[in-house]
Amino acid sequence: MVRLSRMALPAAALVLWTALFCTALVLLGAGTPALIGLGALAGVGFGASAVRGAYRVQPDWTVPPVDTVFGPVPNAQAGAMIRGLDTTVLALVPLLLGLFLGYAPGALLLAQAGFSAVCVLMVMYSNPK
Numbered sequence: 001m002v003r004l005s006r007m008a009l010p011a012a013a014l015v016l017w018t019a020l021f022c023t024a025l026v027l028l029g030a031g032t033p034a035l036i037g038l039g040a041l042a043g044v045g046f047g048a049s050a051v052r053g054a055y056r057v058q059p060d061w062t063v064p065p066v067d068t069v070f071g072p073v074p075n076a077q078a079g080a081m082i083r084g085l086d087t088t089v090l091a092l093v094p095l096l097l098g099l100f101l102g103y104a105p106g107a108l109l110l111a112q113a114g115f116s117a118v119c120v121l122m123v124m125y126s127n128p129k
Contacts, residue, residue: 053084
């Protein structure tokens with residue numbers, strides 16, 4: 001429950017930000033007013049992603065990098081850097097689909113609510129290690 005309480009402020013700020021961003025897009029004629037609700041629902045997932053990224057573990061810098069044809073790749077560090085980005089992409093998929101379509105059908109709003117709920121649950125129940 002501590003993570004849920006720490007997620008309240010980032011989620012509220014990002015709900016407001018994405019709703020304002022989608023409002024600007026609607027005013028510019030890029031879509032219907034339902035995109036504003038879609039953006040607000042996506043903001044909850046973005047807030048959860050911010051908290052998930054903040055709780056990432058410190059990478060183990062003692063592990064040597066793996067040599068590839070593109071140069072050395074930090075193997076253990078890459079896992080720590082992607083934490084938080086995964087839920088951001090998950091919350092972004094329905095929003096991008098709605099922006100691409102130019103409107104947000106009810107199924108897309110429901111999908112966005114579900115994806116954002118999954119992001120919140122991933123933050124609440126994921127082990128930081």
